[in-house]
Amino acid sequence: MSEALLKVQDLVVEFETRRGPLRAVDRVSFDLKPGEVLGLVGESGAGKSLTGAAIIGLLEPPGHIAGGSVSLKGERIDNIPREAMRKVRGKRIGMVFQDPLTSLNPLYTVGEQLTETIRTHLPLNQAEARQRAVDLLVEVGIPAAEKRLESYPHEFSGGMRQRVVIALALAAEPEVVIADEPTTALDVSVQAQIIAVLKRLCAEKGTAVILVTHDMGVIAETADRVAVMYAGRIVEIGPVRDVIKTPIHPYTRGLMGSIPDPSGEAERLLQIPGAMPRLNAIPAGCAFNPRCAFAEDICRAERPQMRRIGASDVACHLAETFVRPA
Amino acid sequence: MSALVTVENLTRVFDVSKPWLNRVIEGHPKLFLTAVDDVSFSIPKGKTFALVGESGSGKSTIAKMIVGLVRPTSGRIAFDGTDMAGIGTDAASRRLRSRFQMIFQDPYASLNPRMRVGDIIAEPLRTFGLETDRAAVSARVSELLRLVKLDPRDSVKFPHEFSGGQRQRIAIARALAGRPEFIVCDEPTSALDVSVQAQILNLMRDLQEEFGLTYLFISHNLAVVRHMASEVGVLYLGRLVETAPTRQLFAAPSHPYTRMLLESVPDIGMTGRARMPPSGEIPNPINPPAGCHYHPRCPLVREECRRQRPPVVTVGADRVMCFAAGEPR
Amino acid sequence: MTDSPLPRKPGLGERWAAFWDSDIAWSFRHSPLAIIAALVVAIIFVAAIFGPWFAPQNPFDPSSLNLMDGKTPPMTPNAFTGTRFLFGTDDQGRDVFSTILYGSRVSILVGFAAVALAMGIGVTLGLIAGYRGGWVESFIMRVADIQLTFPSILVALMIFGIFKGFFPAGSQNDLAVPVLIIAIGLSDWPQYARTVRGVTMVERSKDYVSAARIIGQHPARIMARHVLPNVLGPVLVIATLGLALAIIAEATLSYLGVGVPPTQPSLGTLIKIGQEYVASGEWWILLFPSLTLLALALSVNILGDWLRDALNPRLR
Numbered sequence: 001m002s003e004a005l006l007k008v009q010d011l012v013v014e015f016e017t018r019r020g021p022l023r024a025v026d027r028v029s030f031d032l033k034p035g036e037v038l039g040l041v042g043e044s045g046a047g048k049s050l051t052g053a054a055i056i057g058l059l060e061p062p063g064h065i066a067g068g069s070v071s072l073k074g075e076r077i078d079n080i081p082r083e084a085m086r087k088v089r090g091k092r093i094g095m096v097f098q099d100p101l102t103s104l105n106p107l108y109t110v111g112e113q114l115t116e117t118i119r120t121h122l123p124l125n126q127a128e129a130r131q132r133a134v135d136l137l138v139e140v141g142i143p144a145a146e147k148r149l150e151s152y153p154h155e156f157s158g159g160m161r162q163r164v165v166i167a168l169a170l171a172a173e174p175e176v177v178i179a180d181e182p183t184t185a186l187d188v189s190v191q192a193q194i195i196a197v198l199k200r201l202c203a204e205k206g207t208a209v210i211l212v213t214h215d216m217g218v219i220a221e222t223a224d225r226v227a228v229m230y231a232g233r234i235v236e237i238g239p240v241r242d243v244i245k246t247p248i249h250p251y252t253r254g255l256m257g258s259i260p261d262p263s264g265e266a267e268r269l270l271q272i273p274g275a276m277p278r279l280n281a282i283p284a285g286c287a288f289n290p291r292c293a294f295a296e297d298i299c300r301a302e303r304p305q306m307r308r309i310g311a312s313d314v315a316c317h318l319a320e321t322f323v324r325p326a
Numbered sequence: 327m328s329a330l331v332t333v334e335n336l337t338r339v340f341d342v343s344k345p346w347l348n349r350v351i352e353g354h355p356k357l358f359l360t361a362v363d364d365v366s367f368s369i370p371k372g373k374t375f376a377l378v379g380e381s382g383s384g385k386s387t388i389a390k391m392i393v394g395l396v397r398p399t400s401g402r403i404a405f406d407g408t409d410m411a412g413i414g415t416d417a418a419s420r421r422l423r424s425r426f427q428m429i430f431q432d433p434y435a436s437l438n439p440r441m442r443v444g445d446i447i448a449e450p451l452r453t454f455g456l457e458t459d460r461a462a463v464s465a466r467v468s469e470l471l472r473l474v475k476l477d478p479r480d481s482v483k484f485p486h487e488f489s490g491g492q493r494q495r496i497a498i499a500r501a502l503a504g505r506p507e508f509i510v511c512d513e514p515t516s517a518l519d520v521s522v523q524a525q526i527l528n529l530m531r532d533l534q535e536e537f538g539l540t541y542l543f544i545s546h547n548l549a550v551v552r553h554m555a556s557e558v559g560v561l562y563l564g565r566l567v568e569t570a571p572t573r574q575l576f577a578a579p580s581h582p583y584t585r586m587l588l589e590s591v592p593d594i595g596m597t598g599r600a601r602m603p604p605s606g607e608i609p610n611p612i613n614p615p616a617g618c619h620y621h622p623r624c625p626l627v628r629e630e631c632r633r634q635r636p637p638v639v640t641v642g643a644d645r646v647m648c649f650a651a652g653e654p655r
Numbered sequence: 656m657t658d659s660p661l662p663r664k665p666g667l668g669e670r671w672a673a674f675w676d677s678d679i680a681w682s683f684r685h686s687p688l689a690i691i692a693a694l695v696v697a698i699i700f701v702a703a704i705f706g707p708w709f710a711p712q713n714p715f716d717p718s719s720l721n722l723m724d725g726k727t728p729p730m731t732p733n734a735f736t737g738t739r740f741l742f743g744t745d746d747q748g749r750d751v752f753s754t755i756l757y758g759s760r761v762s763i764l765v766g767f768a769a770v771a772l773a774m775g776i777g778v779t780l781g782l783i784a785g786y787r788g789g790w791v792e793s794f795i796m797r798v799a800d801i802q803l804t805f806p807s808i809l810v811a812l813m814i815f816g817i818f819k820g821f822f823p824a825g826s827q828n829d830l831a832v833p834v835l836i837i838a839i840g841l842s843d844w845p846q847y848a849r850t851v852r853g854v855t856m857v858e859r860s861k862d863y864v865s866a867a868r869i870i871g872q873h874p875a876r877i878m879a880r881h882v883l884p885n886v887l888g889p890v891l892v893i894a895t896l897g898l899a900l901a902i903i904a905e906a907t908l909s910y911l912g913v914g915v916p917p918t919q920p921s922l923g924t925l926i927k928i929g930q931e932y933v934a935s936g937e938w939w940i941l942l943f944p945s946l947t948l949l950a951l952a953l954s955v956n957i958l959g960d961w962l963r964d965a966l967n968p969r970l971r
Contacts, residue, residue, distance in 0.1 A: 018681060043519035044490075157607050187380035188546060189604040192590035196603040214519065217592025244594070258524030259594060260553040268531070269524040269553065275489045276519075393869045415871045423871045436862035440884040453870045500866065 004031035005073060005208050006055070006176055012067035013047070013054050013232075015279075022279040024050050026232040027068065029306075032176065037202065037209040039223030039240065041216060043255075045276050047232040052178045052212045054078070056093050057085040072175070091121040094169030094207075096198075098181035100161035103168070104153040110137075110164050111149030114171060121172035136167040140197050159190035166198060173205060180212040195222055216259055220244050228252050231277055231287035238312025248314045248322050251288045286317065294318055329368035330508055330540045331392065336401035338362040338387050342612060359612050361387040363564040364401070369557075371507075374534070374541040376551040376572075378587070379561030382611040385544045388561075389512045392542065393428045405508070424454045427501040431513035433493035437485040443496055444481030447471070450504040470499040474529060491522035498529065508540045515550060527553060548591050552576055560584045563611050563619040570644040580646040582624045618648070626650045682965040692957035699951050703763050706756030711740075714749035714757060715918060726932075729939050743939040745928065751940060754925055755947050761921035762948070765835050766902040770894050772840025773901075777847020778890060782878050784848065785855025796852065799845035807900075808907055810842035815913050831915045839904045846893055854886040888966050895959035899952045906948055922948045 013025035025047040032038050042048045053059050055070050057077070070078040077088055089095070097103045105113060114133035118124060124132065130149070137145035140163040153161060162182060169177050179198065183191040199222050202209050211223055219226050219240060227237040228249065236249040247253045257270025274291045277283060283290055289299040298317050306313045309323055316322070343349060343356040362384040369375040377385045390396040392403055394413050403410040405426060413419045427450075430436040437446055447467045451457045457466055468478035474495040485493055494514065501509055511530070515523040527550065533539060545551050551558055551572070558575045560568045560583065568581040579585045586604045606623035609615055615622050621631040630636075630649055639651040646652075674680055683689055712719045729743040729751075742751035780799075784792040802810060818834045858864065859882060867877045902922075908914035909923030917924055922944050929941030 043521060159607055187608065188548070189380060189586060189590045190607060192592070193603045195592075215592070216520070217594045220594045221592045255521055258521045260524075260527070260547075260549040261595065269528055271524040271528055272521045273525075275491055275522065390865075395865055395868060413871075415873050420871050423869065426869075428866065428869050430862035430865065432862060436866060438863040438881050438885070441881075449867065449872075450870050453872055497866075504870070 003033075005034045005036075006032040006210075007071045007074075008032075008051075008055065008068070009071075010068035011051065011054060011070065011078075012065065013050050013059065013063055014066040016062040016064075019280065021066065023066075023282070024063065024232050024279055025054065026282075028229070028232075028234050029068075030227055030234065030237060032208050032210060034175070034208055035203070035206045036225065037199070037211055037223045039219035039226035040210055040212045040229065041214065041219050041226055042229035043214060043276055045231075045279070046229040048212045048214075048229050049180050051229070052180050052210060055210070056089050056095060056178055057082075058089075058095075090117065090174070091172045092174050092176065094172070094174040094177040096162070096165050096169045096177060096179040096182045098184050100158065100165045100185075101153065103165050104161065106153055109150050109152055110156070114149070114164075114168060117168055117171045132171075133167075136171060137164070139170075139201060140164070140167045141193075142167075158186055159193060162186060162190075162194050163197060166194075166201065170201060170205065170207065174207060176208045176210065177202065178210045178212070181214070182211075183218060184213070184215070191218070198222070216244065216256070228255070231282050232279070233287060233315065234306070235288065235316070236312060236314045237306075238310075238314075242310060242312050248309055248312060248319055249288075249316050250292045250294055250322070253322075254291075286315075294322075328371060330371040330406055331542065332368040332402075332404040333388070333392070334366050334402045334404075336362055336365045336388065336391060336403065337399050338384070338391060338396065339399045357612055360564050360614075361611070362391070362398075365561075365564075365566045366401075367559050367566065367569055369508075369540055369542060371540055372534075372538050373556045374543050374554050376543040376545060376555035376558045377561055378545060378548060378551050378558060380546060380587075380608055382563060382608055383561035384564040385561050386512055389428070389510045389542065389544050393426060393510055394423075420454055424450070424456070424504040425506055426508040426510070427504065427506040428510040428512065429494070429497055429501050429514045432517050433490050433497055434485075434517075436497050437493055437500075439485055441484075442481065443471075443483055443485065443488075446485070446496065447481070447500045447503055450500065454504050456504060466503070467499075470503055473502065473533070474499045489522075490518050491525060494518060494522075494526050495529070498526075498533070502533065502537075505537075506539070508542070510542045510544070512544045513546070514543075516545065516547060523550070530554070548576075548587060560587070563609070563614050565619060565647060567620065567647045568644065574642070574644055578644075580641055580644050580651050581620075581648050582626055582650070583620045586623070679965050683961070686961055688957055689961040692954035692961070695950050695954040696958060699759055699947065699954075700763065702756055703759035706753075706760060710750075710753040710756045712750050712753050714753045720748045726937050728937075729943075742943040743937075745937075745940045746932065751925075751943050754920060755922070755944055758920050758922045758925045758944060759947060759951070761832065761915055761919065762902050762905055762923070762951070765832060765839065765905040765915075765921065766898050768836040769839035769843065769901040769905070770897050772836060773843035773897065774847055774890065774894055776840070777844035778851050778883075778886070780844070781848040781851025782855055782882060782886070785852040786859055786874060786878055786882065788856075792852070795848065799848050802842070803845050807839075807842040808904055811838040811904060811908060812911075812913060814838040814841055815908065831919070835905060835908060835914055838908070839901050842904075843897055843901065846897065847890060850889050850893055851886050854889055855882055858882050858885050892959060892963040892966060895962055896956060899955040899959065902948070902955070903952050922951075 009029045011025055011028045012023065014021040014023050028051055030038065040048045040051060050059065050063065054065050059065065065078055069076055072088065072092060077085065111130065111133055114136060115126065115129040118129040118132050133149060134145050137148060142148055142160060142163055153164070156164060182198065183194050186194060195218060198209070211219065213219060223240045225238065226240045226243045227234050228243065228251065229235070230251050236243060236247065236252045243252060244256065247256050254270060254272035258272065260269060272291050277287065285301050286299045286304050289295040292299065296318065304315045304317045306315050307319060309319050338361050340359045340361055341356065342359045344354055348354065349356065365388060367375065377388060379385045387396060391398050394410065405422065408422060413422060444464065444467045447470055448463050451463055451466060457463045467481050471478045471480060476492065476495055485496065488496065515526050518526060534541060543551065543554050555572045558570060558572050559566050560581065562583050568575065568579065568584045575584065576588065579588055590604050609619070609622070617633050618631045618636050621627045624631065628649065636647050636649045638645050638647045641652045726746055727740050727744040729741060730739060732739050740750050740752065742755065744750055780795050784795040815834060815838045822830055864877060864881055867881055905914060905921060906923030906926065909921050910927045912927065915921050915924055917928065920928070925944035926941060926948065929944055932940045
C-alpha cells in the first residue's frame with residue numbers, strides 16, 4: 001500500500017454562534033494518495049466545501065478547526081502558523097474555486113499574476129518565469145498564449161478564465177490541488193472541456209486532486225475514489241465505480257436514484273423524503289436516520305462507525321444487510 | 327391534438343447601447359442584441375415542451391415573453407387561440423392571466439420575504455377575485471399546501487423558515503392557486519440539490535397528471551429535460567436549431583449542436599464510452615457569427631453555412647435548422 | 656391522521672418572545688453603547704413629552720415669572736428670593752430646566768415631523784423612480800442630484816426665506832414651526848429617494864415581483880404591497896440618522912434667528928439666547944441647553960449607527 005500524500009483524520013470544523021458551536025464538519029477522515037483524484041460529493045450544507053477550506057487553511061471566521069488533524073507527507077499543516085501555511089498554499093497545495101473571477105485580481109494582467117505566483121514559489125528569473133507562464137497557458141489550452149499574457153481577467157470568457165485559474169493553481173507544481181466546484185458556474189459544453197483539462201494535466205504531472213462538487217456526473221467522469229458526505233460526515237467512501245454503480249449506504253443509494261439518467265427514461269425518480277437537517281438540529285445516532293427507510297433502534301441511538309465492505313468504507317449499522325451475497 | 331400555446335416568429339431585440347451622452351462623446355454606435363430570433367413552436371394541451379440551451383440562448387427571454395413580462399419585438403404568441411399582445415390589468419386580461427402561471431428558478435427570490443406563506447399563496451386568489459371570503463381563502467390555501475405535501479399550519483410562517491425545496495413547493499402552490507392550465511417552468515430545479523430536485527420533478531409530474539397541466543419547461547440540464555418533456559426545442563444564440571419529440575432527439579439528434587450538447591453530458595452510467603470534449607465556446611451574442619451561428623464550431627461546416635441562415639428542414643418528426651440536415655453521414 | 660388545527664397567527668406573547676430572540680434584539684442586548692444611547696433618548700423624550708406636567712414653572716407664562724429670580728446660578732439660592740433652581744435661571748428669571756423641557760418638545764416635534772415629511776416625499780419618489788425607470792427616473796434623480804449639491808441647511812434657509820415672503824409679518828410667529836418643518840423636510844428628501852430607488856431596483860428585478868406582475872397586479876399595488884415593505888429596513892436607518900440631523904438643523908436655523916421665535920423657544924433658540932450671556936459670566940444659560948442638544952443628537956446618532964450595523968447581514 002502506497003504512503004498517503006495527504007491524511008485527514010477526525011477533522012472537525014465548528015462555527016461559534018451565539019447559541020453555541022455548530023458542527024459543520026464532524027470527524028471526517030480520508031487519505032489521498034499521490035496522483036489520485038478524490039471526489040468529495042454531497043448536497044449543499046453537507047460540509048464538503050468547508051472540508052476543502054479547512055485543509056488549505058482558508059476557513060472564514062467564525063469557522064475554525066475544532067479537532068482532528070491534516071498532514072501533508074506526514075507533517076501536520078492544520079496547526080502551523082499563518083505565515084508557514086501561506087507557503088504551503090500555492091506551493092504545495094493549489095486551489096481552483098467555483099467562480100474564476102474571485103480568484104483572479106481584476107487589476108493585473110493574467111501574465112503578471114502568473115509570473116508573480118511562479119516567482120514566489122520557484123527560483124526563476126523574470127524571463128524564465130514568463131516562459132513558464134506561456135507554457136502553462138498552452139498546457140491548459142488557451143490559444144495565442146503569448147498574446148493573452150497581456151490580457152486582463154475580464155477579457156476572457158468564463159471557460160477561458162477557469163483555464164487561467166487552473167494554470168495558476170498548477171504554476172508552482174503543487175502536490176495537491178483542491179478544486180471546489182470548478183465547473184458549476186460554467187455552461188454544459190464548457191464544463192466538459194474544463195474537466196478534460198483538469199484531468200489531463202493532473203495525470204501528466206502526477207498531481208493529486210480533491211474535487212469538491214455536488215455533481216455526480218463530474219465525479220463519475222473524473223474521480224478515482226469518491227467520498228459521500230451528509231450533514232458534515234462521510235457516509236461512504238470507496239472506488240468511484242463501486243460507489244456509483246453499487247452504492248451501499250441508504251443515502252448514497254437514494255442520491256444515485258434521484259439523478260435523472262440522461263440515457264434512459266425512468267417513469268418516476270427515486271426520492272429521499274425530507275431534507276438534510278440544519279446544523280443546529282442534527283439528529284442523534286446516524287444523521288440520516290429520520291429519512292432512512294431502514295432505520296432501526298440502533299440507528300437512532302448510536303453513531304455508526306466506518307467499516308470496510310468490499311472495497312468501500314461505509315458508516316451504516318446495517319451495511320452488511322444491504323450487500324447482495326456474491 | 328390541439329395546441330394550447332402557439333408561438334410564431336417570435337423575436338426580441340434588446341437595445342444594449344451605452345447611454346446617449348456616452349455614445350455621442352465616445353462615438354460608439356447603437357448596439358442591439360437579438361436575444362430571440364424568429365422562434366416558432368407550439369405546445370399541445372397536457373404535454374410538456376422543453377426549451378434547452380446554454381447561456382445566451384434566449385430561453386428565459388422566451389419564457390418572459392410568454393407570460394407577458396417582456397414585450398416581443400415582433401411575432402405572435404397565442405394562448406388557446408387568443409392573441410396575447412396587449413395583455414394588461416383589466417378584467418378580461420385578468421381572466422386570461424388566471425389561465426397561465428410561472429415557476430421560477432430561485433426559490434429564495436421568488437417569494438416575498440416579508441409576507442407570510444398563506445398570504446403569498448392567496449395572492450392570485452385575491453387578485454383574480456376567485457375567493458373573497460376569509461374562511462374560503464384559508465381553506466383553499468390549506469388545500470394547496472397539502473397538495474404540494476406541506477403542512478397547512480405552515481401558512482403562518484415566513485419564507486425564511488423553509489429550505490430551498492420547501493420554498494419551491496410554496497411557489498408551486500402559489501402557481502396552482504388560480505387553477506391554471508399552463509405553467510411556464512423556468513429552470514425550476516437548477517438551484518436545488520439532486521435529491522430535492524427529484525422530489526420537485528416527481529411532484530410536478532403528479533400535478534400534471536392530476537390537473538391535466540401543460541408545461542413549458544426551460545432547462546440547461548438535458549437529463550432533467552429527458553425525464554420531463556414530450557418534445558424538446560434546442561436553442562443556440564436565440565435561434566431554435568432543432569425541435570423533435572424527446573425520444574427521437576436523444577436517440578438520433580440531427581443538428582450538430584444538439585449532438586455536441588448530448589456528447590458533453592457527463593457519463594454517469596460509467597459506460598466507459600469515449601468522449602470528445604466539445605470544441606470552441608459560445609460566441610458573443612451581440613455579434614454572433616454570420617450565416618448559421620454555429621458554423622465556427624461545426625464539424626460539418628460548408629461554404630453556405632458561413633453566408634446564409636440555414637432553412638428549417640423537416641426530417642420525420644424532427645425540424646432542424648441546418649444545411650446538412652437529412653443527409654446521410 | 657386527524658385534521659390539523661386551523662392556521663392561527665401567533666399571539667402577542669409569542670411575537671414578543673420571537674422578537675426578544677431575534678438577531679436584532681440580541682445585537683441590542685450585547686451593545687452597551689446602544690443601550691445607553693437608547694436610555695438617554697428615552698429619558699429626553701419622556702421629559703419632553705410629559706414636561707409640562709412636572710416642570711417647576713411654565714417659563715412662557717409671564718405670570719409665573721419673577722424678574723427678581725433673574726440670572727440665578729444653578730443650585731444656588733437667589734440673592735433676593737432665596738429660591739433654588741436646578742440649572743439656574745436666565746435674565747428674565749425663567750427656570751433653565753423648565754425652558755429645556757419646553758424647548759426639547761419643539762425640537763423633537765420639528766425633528767420628527769421633518770423626518771416624516773422628508774421620508775414621505777423621498778420614499779414615494781424613490782419607489783416611482785426605481786420601479787418606473789426611464790425618463791421619470793432620470794428626471795427625479797437629476798432633481799435630487801441638483802438639490803444634493805447645495806448644503807441642506809442652505810436649502811432650508813432658502814425655503815424659509817420664500818415662505819416668509821408669502822405671509823404677513825403678523826402671522827409669521829404662529830407659522831414658524833410648520834414652516835420650519837417644511838423647510839427641513841424638503842431639504843432632506845433626496846437621501847431617502849436615492850436609497851429607496853437603489854433598493855427598489857434590486858427588489859423589482861426579483862422574481863416575487865415578476866410573480867405579482869404575471870397575475871396582473873397594478874404597479875401601485877405591487878409597489879405598496881411587495882416593494883415597500885422590503886425597502887423599509889434601510890429607510891429606518893436613514894430616518895434615525897436623519898432625526899439627529901433634523902434636530903441639529905432646527906437648532907442651527909433657530910440659532911441663526913430664522914427658526915422659532917424666542918416666545919416659543921426650541922433648544923436652538925435657547926442656545927442663541929444663552930450665548931449672549933456667556934461673556935458676562937452666566938454660563939449656565941448656554942451650557943445646559945447645549946448639553947441637552949448634544950446628548951440628544953449624539954444618542955440618536957449612535958442608535959442609527961447601531962441599527963445600520965445590526966441590519967447589515969454582512970457585518971454580523
